[in-house]
Amino acid sequence: MPLLExxxxxxxxxxxxxxxxxxxxxxxxxxxxxxxPNGSGKSTLSHVIAGKPGxxxxxxxxxxxxxxxxxxxxxxxxxxxxxxxxxxPVEIPGVATMTFLRTALxxxxxxxxxxxxxxxxxxxKVREVAKRLNIPQDMLRRGVNVGFxxxxxxxxxxxxxxxxxxSLCILDEMDSGLDIDALRIAADGVxxxxxxxxxxxxxxxxxxxxxxxxxxxxxVMSRGRVVKSGGKELALELEASGYAQFEDAAA
Amino acid sequence: MNVALGKLNTESPAGELFASARGRxxxxxxxxxxxxxxxxxxTRLGLPHRRIEDWKYTDLRALLRxxxxxxxxxxxxxxALASKAVKSLKIRGTQKLVLVDGVFVxxxxxxxxxxxxxxxxxxxxTLENDRNPVxxxxxxxKLASDAMIAxxxxxxxxxxxxxxxxxxxxxxxxxxxxxxxxxxxAAFTRSLLxxxxxxxxxxxxxxxxxxGAASYQVHDSLVLSIGNDVELEHVRLVExxxxxxxxxTAIVTVGAKARFNTFNLxxxxxxxxxxxxxxxxxxGAHVTTNGVNLLNGRQHxxxxxxxxxxxxxxxxxxxxxxxxxxxxxxxxxGRIIVRPDAQKTDAKMMTxxxxxxxxxxxxxxxxxxxxxxxxxxxxxxxxxxxxxxxxFYLRARGLSEKEAQALLIQAFVGEAIESIANDALRxxxxxxxxxxxAARG
Numbered sequence: 227m228p229l230l231e232x233x234x235x236x237x238x239x240x241x242x243x244x245x246x247x248x249x250x251x252x253x254x255x256x257x258x259x260x261x262x263p264n265g266s267g268k269s270t271l272s273h274v275i276a277g278k279p280g281x282x283x284x285x286x287x288x289x290x291x292x293x294x295x296x297x298x299x300x301x302x303x304x305x306x307x308x309x310x311x312x313x314x315p316v317e318i319p320g321v322a323t324m325t326f327l328r329t330a331l332x333x334x335x336x337x338x339x340x341x342x343x344x345x346x347x348x349x350x351k352v353r354e355v356a357k358r359l360n361i362p363q364d365m366l367r368r369g370v371n372v373g374f375x376x377x378x379x380x381x382x383x384x385x386x387x388x389x390x391x392x393s394l395c396i397l398d399e400m401d402s403g404l405d406i407d408a409l410r411i412a413a414d415g416v417x418x419x420x421x422x423x424x425x426x427x428x429x430x431x432x433x434x435x436x437x438x439x440x441x442x443x444x445x446v447m448s449r450g451r452v453v454k455s456g457g458k459e460l461a462l463e464l465e466a467s468g469y470a471q472f473e474d475a476a477a
Numbered sequence: 478m479n480v481a482l483g484k485l486n487t488e489s490p491a492g493e494l495f496a497s498a499r500g501r502x503x504x505x506x507x508x509x510x511x512x513x514x515x516x517x518x519x520t521r522l523g524l525p526h527r528r529i530e531d532w533k534y535t536d537l538r539a540l541l542r543x544x545x546x547x548x549x550x551x552x553x554x555x556x557a558l559a560s561k562a563v564k565s566l567k568i569r570g571t572q573k574l575v576l577v578d579g580v581f582v583x584x585x586x587x588x589x590x591x592x593x594x595x596x597x598x599x600x601x602x603t604l605e606n607d608r609n610p611v612x613x614x615x616x617x618x619k620l621a622s623d624a625m626i627a628x629x630x631x632x633x634x635x636x637x638x639x640x641x642x643x644x645x646x647x648x649x650x651x652x653x654x655x656x657x658x659x660x661x662x663a664a665f666t667r668s669l670l671x672x673x674x675x676x677x678x679x680x681x682x683x684x685x686x687x688x689g690a691a692s693y694q695v696h697d698s699l700v701l702s703i704g705n706d707v708e709l710e711h712v713r714l715v716e717x718x719x720x721x722x723x724x725x726t727a728i729v730t731v732g733a734k735a736r737f738n739t740f741n742l743x744x745x746x747x748x749x750x751x752x753x754x755x756x757x758x759x760x761g762a763h764v765t766t767n768g769v770n771l772l773n774g775r776q777h778x779x780x781x782x783x784x785x786x787x788x789x790x791x792x793x794x795x796x797x798x799x800x801x802x803x804x805x806x807x808x809x810x811g812r813i814i815v816r817p818d819a820q821k822t823d824a825k826m827m828t829x830x831x832x833x834x835x836x837x838x839x840x841x842x843x844x845x846x847x848x849x850x851x852x853x854x855x856x857x858x859x860x861x862x863x864x865x866x867x868x869f870y871l872r873a874r875g876l877s878e879k880e881a882q883a884l885l886i887q888a889f890v891g892e893a894i895e896s897i898a899n900d901a902l903r904x905x906x907x908x909x910x911x912x913x914x915a916a917r918g
Binding site (some may be wrong): 276277278279282299300301303305309311312314315316318319320321324325329331333334337369386390 | 771851864865867869870871872873875876877878880881884885887888889891892
């Protein structure tokens with residue numbers, strides 16, 4: 227059974243249809259890249275999979291290990307193993323990063339019927355992951371993302387990914403706002419999480435990121451549909467010729 | 478008990494209240510006269526209503542309708558229930574002074590174990606002490622007339638009169654616990670705390686209900702006289718029964734270079750009003766008056782603060798937060814007065830309300846009355862809902878809707894709680910907020 231199956235998905239936002247029948251299948255262990263110009267519906271797809279309110283699904287379905295994802299609340303999806311790394315992670319003043327991480331991790335474990343982490347076990351786990359991602363301890367003491375640079379915010383997303391160990395990671399424009407050094411650190415963090423029982427979907431406008439996170443499959447989106455799928459060489463093709471050819475194909 | 482009967486109109490419900498209670502009100506002679514004068518004042522003013530500016534959002538004629546009869550003195554069974562309620566507070570390491578249904582109860586209090594430098598008498602014994610020439614003054618205030626302050630002075634049955642000696646540094650908080658065990662009646666208490674020059678102390682006030690207590694009324698006044706160079710931290714937690722009313726006043730004077738840090742949290746009671754007037758009468762004082770209202774159901778809670786800068790070089794900070802769910806109604810009125818002589822005053826006030834339902838209501842009324850020209854004063858007020866993008870972020874990380882809300886609400890009220898310097902007191906405030914959040918489910 228595929229990990230994620232998106233079938234003929236049609237999505238509206240305030241009367242405007244953004245996705246016009248999108249299909250995508252992702253299996254465990256695979257890394258997929260979804261590329262496309264601005265406005266092609268890439269972020270909408272990631273939001274609908276994560277369960278963000280404000281989107282109306284008018285047709286199609288999303289199955290996660292065969293279960294209907296659209297019937298689940300965002301927290302149920304998270305507990306099932308769906309993780310969205312946000313393009314713009316929000317700042318939450320007054321909520322300490324450690325409190326947030328522990329509350330989230332234990333909420334997911336509780337929903338899965340697993341025992342909650344004890345405080346020492348939790349601290350040990352966070353320190354271990356933070357060290358691997360080169361995240362200083364003082365960052366963890368601050369409010370969630372408060373005063374973090376763009377690179378730090380993205381690293382915090384990857385820290386959560388490493389901590390929650392989801393089966394499906396969707397990275398929404400992970401490279402936006404990052405310089406090349408920050409990008410490399412973030413990409414290394416993601417690569418460390420590649421495994422046979424986890425799938426990663428990288429959403430990006432630019433081919434650049436795919437030099438660091440090398441995908442198994444590349445899909446090109448245009449005007450709310452996947453217009454072409456292929457191997458990693460498709461990304462290089464796009465880099466050379468641009469998206470214009472696919473805009474014609476979608477029209 | 479030589480009160481002239483002539484002026485009393487026992488036909489009116491209020492007149493009957495006073496007439497039937499008077500046999501139980503301590504103090505004769507000058508005290509009786511002070512009570513009579515206060516009651517006449519209350520009769521003249523009547524219950525506050527919306528056309529009285531200070532009571533604009535809390536119309537007691539509509540919300541309270543009438544003053545309940547005086548609660549009976551607690552019997553053995555009531556004291557047992559009260560004792561249980563005090564224990565369930567789980568606040569340890571304090572010097573407890575327990576008032577049950579308006580009566581000071583030494584056997585539930587830590588009177589035998591008070592720290593040196595702390596003196597406690599009941600208001601009753603103080604008012605009944607004919608050799609005390611100023612006892613009637615305990616019932617008077619210099620504030621502008623207010624019906625509820627007058628009623629409290631007329632009806633006060635008991636309270637605690639606490640003195641903290643000059644330079645005393647207390648290790649344990651003084652903890653006044655108001656326990657209600659009655660149903661359908663009212664307790665009238667009045668307590669006074671005088672903090673001597675250079676002393677350091679903490680004061681906790683808890684308002685709680687014993688099991689089974691319902692629809693009662695609490696009428697309380699607290700008079701705080703803070704000397705020069707004092708450090709006093711004060712935390713007040715109103716966790717009355719869901720259908721109770723709590724109408725309280727604090728009258729505070731702050732001496733030179735004193736630091737007074739006061740925090741009020743109201744989460745209980747169907748109707749509550751906390752009005753505090755802080756008179757900064759010594760130069761270089763620093764006052765922080767923060768507060769939180771946590772309301773749901775059909776609760777109505779009004780926090781009204783007046784900060785009166787009379788002398789130069791005073792500093793005051795106010796942070797108020799209201800979290801309002803269901804059909805509840807929160808009121809915050811904050812007035813900063815800077816008198817002509819109070820140059821170099823630095824006063825700031827910020828109030829924010831969080832509405833969790835479409836039918837919730839929050840009224841914020843910040844007022845600045847500035848008569849000096851060389852001052853730094855500012856205020857701000859906002860009202861809004863929880864940020865959807867923050868809620869979604871938290872839910873996408875596995876938190877349920879209630880858990881996500883709870884985390885954001887804690888952060889929202891945290892700004893008002895953070896300023897409590899004493900760790901134990903701050904924990905009490907956080908615990909009270911958590912109790913409210915846990916009760917939401």
